[in-house]
């Protein structure tokens with residue numbers, strides 16, 4: 322009997338549904354881009370009703386009678402509050418890129434909270450994570466804290482909101498990878514932590530139950546798709562990409578280039594603590610077996626290409642950046658630091674802002690486009706250097722995916738700058754594939770991780786092809802520009 326799985330991939334810029342067959346082959350895709358809201362400098366919001374409407378429509382587009390399960394993967398950290406009775410959000414969701422709680426984080430650091438937070442969560446005190454965003458919602462939305470204390474409200478990341486809505490309010494759950502990014506979860510115990518809840522002023526009754534990644538989270542309300550379909554897997558999108566890339570052994574690494582760039586190194590059952598400002602994060606728990614990862618998070622990757630298109634009008638679509646980068650001999654000394662929402666790993670500077678250096682009268686728009694692509698490779702290099710400095714074994718080849726990975730010029734430049742081979746898999750939908758794998762493991766479509774590893778194939782491999790002297794010169798320019806983007810550091 323044919324068995325299909327639908328993966329929901331709710332990303333920062335688009336909501337998608339992808340139908341997979343038993344071979345892990347994508348059969349159809351439905352995607353909808355949705356509006357970003359920037360109410361103030363450094364603030365980023367999403368309307369949860371946009372996300373909900375687009376997700377349901379995308380699932381309806383691809384669903385077949387043979388679909389046996391749904392998996393969910395999502396932009397992480399983005400958080401919202403909703404009414405348990407009506408299911409209505411109280412406010413827009415506050416997006417992971419949002420910096421409005423920078424001051425709160427600075428205060429908590431000054432009060433000496435960072436060590437306790439790091440030891441329990443593996444995270445650094447930065448506005449990136451959900452806890453201070455949720456605290457802001459409770460303190461700012463009129464009546465929210467009172468209603469929360471009376472048990473009238475629910476909170477959660479996007480996975481949890483979608484699950485609630487898809488199950489008609491029957492299931493309020495999340496998975497360990499999403500919980501691990503809230504800054505409220507003790508990742509060693511896989512449980513909400515009282516001391517953290519108190520620090521951020523979050524009532525425990527707001528929060529979902531934490532589950533393993535592969536298992537039955539609930540069933541869809543039959544009113545939505547004509548029948549009840551099990552939701553059998555959930556994971557944050559970067560962990561789902563790690564699974565979709567079959568990085569199941571300690572020492573395997575993947576780097577995903579969507580809105581941001583996230584490099585995850587599987588560290589097996591050990592939660593490795595970084596001395597170089599990387600994050601320690603749950604990778605997955607499947608069948609009781611826990612894996613952790615070291616993560617480097619860059620806030621702006623594909624978002625910089627979107628900026629070239631939407632704000633500067635230098636390109637008309639993202640793919641055009643590839644031909645432009647090839648058409649010029651070099652970047653003509655131009656360097657971009659895309660610190661549009663501060664800088665993430667390994668710098669963690671919420672106050673850094675974007676910078677373009679090396680401009681001359683003969684700089685062209687094409688040089689700026691090329692410098693934008695280059696900046697994402699330089700940031701990845703900084704992450705790998707931090708991992709090496711932590712003494713972890715960085716593997717011989719890096720597996721890449723996400724929208725930007727389709728850009729072959731970028732993939733080659735990345736390999737040149739990293740001085741390491743870069744591999745791109747057959748599947749373009751690696752994140753969604755990871756969510757499908759989880760749902761398929763829980764429903765017996767696939768038997769175990771070994772089964773999934775065998776399916777991974779490199780469709781393209783990029784070998785380093787740049788003189789060492791040139792690489793060093795480019796990296797020196799990058800480091801110089803980076804220092805200027807963070808004057809207070």
Ligand SMILES: Nc1ncnc2c1ncn2[C@@H]1O[C@H](COP(=O)(O)OP(=O)(O)O)[C@@H](O)[C@H]1O
Pocket residue numbers: 332333334335578579580581622623624625626627639640641642643723724725726727728
């Ligand atoms: N060929 C390309 N070259 C460079 N960037 C690209 C290309 N195709 C897509 N992108 C960028 O990739 C991002 C979309 O990737 P995706 O993985 O769908 O992101 P997300 O899940 O964050 O919404 C966009 O920011 C887009 O600008």
Ligand SMILES: O=P(O)(O)OC[C@H](O)CO
Pocket residue numbers: 332333334395396397398417557558559579580581582
């Ligand atoms: O939307 P993406 O794919 O860039 O991913 C967002 C991350 O999960 C944020 O941590």
